Amino acid sequence: AAERSLKRRALEHILDERLIMPVYQPIMSLQRDKASLFGYEALSRLPGSRWFDGPLGLFQFADEEGLTYALDRLAREKAIEGCAGLASGRKLFINITAKIMNDASFSPGQTLLLLQQYGLSPHHVVFEITERTSIEDFDAAKRILHHYRTQGYQIAIDDAGAGYSSLQSIVELKPDYIKLDRSLIRGIHQDGMKAHLVQTFADLAAKMDIKLIAEGIEEDEELLYIRALGVQYAQGFLLGRPAPFALYPSETAVNG
Ligand code: G
Ligand code: G
Ligand code: MN
Ligand code: NA
Numbered sequence: 001a002a003e004r005s006l007k008r009r010a011l012e013h014i015l016d017e018r019l020i021m022p023v024y025q026p027i028m029s030l031q032r033d034k035a036s037l038f039g040y041e042a043l044s045r046l047p048g049s050r051w052f053d054g055p056l057g058l059f060q061f062a063d064e065e066g067l068t069y070a071l072d073r074l075a076r077e078k079a080i081e082g083c084a085g086l087a088s089g090r091k092l093f094i095n096i097t098a099k100i101m102n103d104a105s106f107s108p109g110q111t112l113l114l115l116q117q118y119g120l121s122p123h124h125v126v127f128e129i130t131e132r133t134s135i136e137d138f139d140a141a142k143r144i145l146h147h148y149r150t151q152g153y154q155i156a157i158d159d160a161g162a163g164y165s166s167l168q169s170i171v172e173l174k175p176d177y178i179k180l181d182r183s184l185i186r187g188i189h190q191d192g193m194k195a196h197l198v199q200t201f202a203d204l205a206a207k208m209d210i211k212l213i214a215e216g217i218e219e220d221e222e223l224l225y226i227r228a229l230g231v232q233y234a235q236g237f238l239l240g241r242p243a244p245f246a247l248y249p250s251e252t253a254v255n256g
Contacts, residue, residue: 008065010051011058015070016223021045021076022082024248026091026240030227037250038233039091041128042079054117059097069103072096076241077114078148083245084118090251093126093156098135098169108148122152128179130158131166138172145173160184161197170204178205180226182216182236189221195229202230 011051014020024040044055062071079094086092089202091191100106108122116165127148135141154176160166162181178201188194198214205212214226217236227232245251 005210007061008053010049011062011065011067011071014046014049014058015067016072017021019046019049019065020075020078021047022078022245023242024083024245025235025242026248027091027233027235028239029233030223031232035234035239037090039093039126040083040245040248041093041235041242042075042082042095044075044078044095061242068097069100069105073103073105074098076111080118080120081112083251084120086120086124087251088121088124090124091154092120092124092128093128095128095130095158098129098131098141101141102133102137106144108151110150110151111153112151122148122249126154126156126177128156128158129169129173129175131163131169135169135172138168142173160201170208170210172209175210177211177213177233179213179215179235180231185214185222185226185236186218187218187222188243195225198226198229198231206230230240 001086010126022042023045024042026040028035029038045059046052046055048118052061059071062068076094076096081094083092112122115125156175156177156179157166157169157173157175158179159181160170160178161184175192178202184194188198202212211233212231213233213235214231215232215235217223217238219238223234223238
């Protein structure tokens with residue numbers, strides 16, 4: 001209990017002092033001969049915190065403490081601030097917890113103001129919906145996402161093929177992208193069952209006009225294999241590790 005209240009104070013300190021640092025991992029398009037940069041996934045980092053087991057531990061603890069909205073909002077704001085002036089045509093993938101769709105501050109109006117402040121537009125942004133807990137109110141989720149999409153934002157379902165069933169979200173929310181969880185990609189070239197599953201996602205995605213993103217690509221063989229299955233985009237350590245935005249020379253050159 002003492003430990004818990006210390007952790008709670010550490011979390012409040014992170015929120016008050018805005019101590020989250022965003023890093024960005026490239027997402028590559030496989031639609032031409034040579035892979036080309038499509039965009040970045042923003043990932044939260046906690047410099048120097050010894051209280052949490054990485055960002056996942058932090059987000060889980062915030063959930064238990066009823067601070068999901070506040071933490072998600074901070075991470076979202078930091079993700080946008082951290083890549084101010086992102087070139088037009090690039091996508092910025094931002095993780096959001098499904099639950100925050102009930103948060104009044106997750107509003108298109110507020111998000112737009114923030115984007116404009118940093119020289120970005122709704123067309124840059126893809127919200128990655130992570131279902132750490134399942135979506136309870138699909139009608140509410142559909143309403144808010146529809147509102148966002150009419151303004152140019154896009155939607156991805158994250159971690160497909162792992163843990164919680166993402167099939168209902170795919171059917172109900174009709175996302176622009178499905179991100180295939182890295183557990184499905186690891187060793188796919190040597191595992192017929194994984195290949196079948198990805199093929200099934202590819203068939204479904206083609207019918208629904210959804211693009212696929214394979215996560216966790218670490219080996220050349222995995223990249224070749226998913227490409228042959230028709231997966232349009234890829235992300236993983238083979239293609240690039242998460243890094244501060246300033247370390248992407250091509251982007252900073254664009255911005256002077
Ligand atoms: O980057 P890393 O593998 O350490 O991230 C661990 C988990 O934390 C991932 O599942 C990722 O989705 C989640 N995560 C990282 N950054 C954010 C964020 O800014 N918002 C939310 N909601 N989840 C995040
Ligand atoms: O849950 P989500 O998909 O948002 O998680 C993204 C996390 O996956 C990030 O924390 C990132 O560091 C991690 N990640 C990205 N690429 C790879 C990879 O190739 N291998 C492994 N093991 N993790 C990866
Ligand atoms: Mn993600
Ligand atoms: Na994922």
